[in-house]
Amino acid sequence: MTKSVSVLTNPTAGGGSAPSAAAAAIARLRERGVTVTEIEGRDADEALELARKCVDAGTDALVVVGGDGMVSIAWQALAETGTPLGIIPGGTGNDHARLFHIPVDDPVAAADIVVDGQIATIDLARAGDRWFGTVLSSGFDALATDRANRMGWPQGPMRYYIAMLVELAQLKPIPYRITLDDRTIELEATMVTVGNGTSYGGGMLITPNAKLDDGLLDITVVGSSGRFKLVRLFPTVYKGTHVELDEVQTFRTRKLRLEASIPGRSVHSVRDAPVTSYADGEFVGQLPIEVEAVPGAGRVIVSEPLQ
Known part of the structure; x- marks a missing residue:
């Protein structure tokens, strides 16, 4: 007790x-x-x-x-x-x-x-010097969060929904370079998320197969999708079935390095703009960023053993 x-x-x-x-x-x-x-x-x-x-x-x-x-x-x-x-x-x-x-x-x-309750020992993830327990996001969802944070109105969830619609209208693929434990991948993607846990955004199962005690990170990559495909994808994320779609790839790794920039997206010029990242819903920094799983770094009080 x-x-x-x-x-x-x-x-x-x-x-x-x-x-x-x-x-x-x-x-x-x-x-x-x-x-x-x-x-x-x-x-x-x-x-x-x-x-x-x-x-x-x-x-x-x-x-x-x-x-x-x-x-x-x-x-x-x-x-x-x-x-x-x-x-x-x-x-x-x-x-x-x-x-x-x-x-x-x-x-x-x-x-x-x-x-x-009982105490469960879990993995945490570390991005630079910042710890997180659920998901690190970059790409479309992080851009929407950036925009929502700059908006003074409206308040509450509606602000994020409006920011998403604006970003959807400006949607362009982002060139990523993802270095995993065993390979380096270069591709164009709409968003890349790194999961220690399974969900973000109030129940969106973006990395549905992530485990809290396997010493690994789950990566979900949404490919260079058009607006219609991205809109179609969002309802499936709440069930975790988006990983079955052709435009979605998943990976597992202990460490990764994530690099990206948005061509011609700088606010003040046509230079490439940085891609930001958020973890547990909080700003982490601009890419490139290195993320690693740290086994057993966290302890949490739970009602029953975690599956």
Whole structure:
């Protein structure tokens, strides 16, 4: 049984619903006899600093209330420390919670898992110096995220949908160079994703066969698809059946190097523009980037053994 935890909250997660989820979860933890230390950073940097201090002080677990962005902060503090992660879902996507079979709409039940659950040791992925648990994206989806982040209106998911439509209208194939453990591939693709876990974007199973304990990364490459094919592909991603389509290739590797640029896409000139990448929904950097699987780097509190 977990006896003392540090609870890290993002007050803006889930459209501002995280505080109510945190209050319910913290009340339940204390009702169950758990000593709770509450922490809340004013920004991501302060949240990470506070999380690291709690880990260094020997907390039994770092529990985050929020979405995948908060879990991403937690991984930066927890990776390779042995301290486990607990999750109280309170965000929009909640892909980590889905990955670990934690109820996304019941903070009390999620708190009970923190108290009664078992600790699973999992692989994490590292892109440069940044850890992630689910998926790293580049290409069309990252471009849509870039555009959505620059838009002041509308708020919520609609902003991303509009950004996707704009990017779809400008869709062009991107020349990639992908260096895997055993080969180098050069091709034109719409998007390339790297999965430690199976899903991103609130349940899109982009790397549906990824395993959390195999020491490998799953790569999904969507080829040089036209707009119609890309629109047709999106519904299949929620079932993970897109990997059966002719325009999709999959690979497995322990390490990879991803290189790409978009011809003539620079904002200020006709020069090639960089391709950005996001992991766990958070900005990582511009390509080229190197990614590796790190076996056993993470520990997480779950209700049942992971399959």
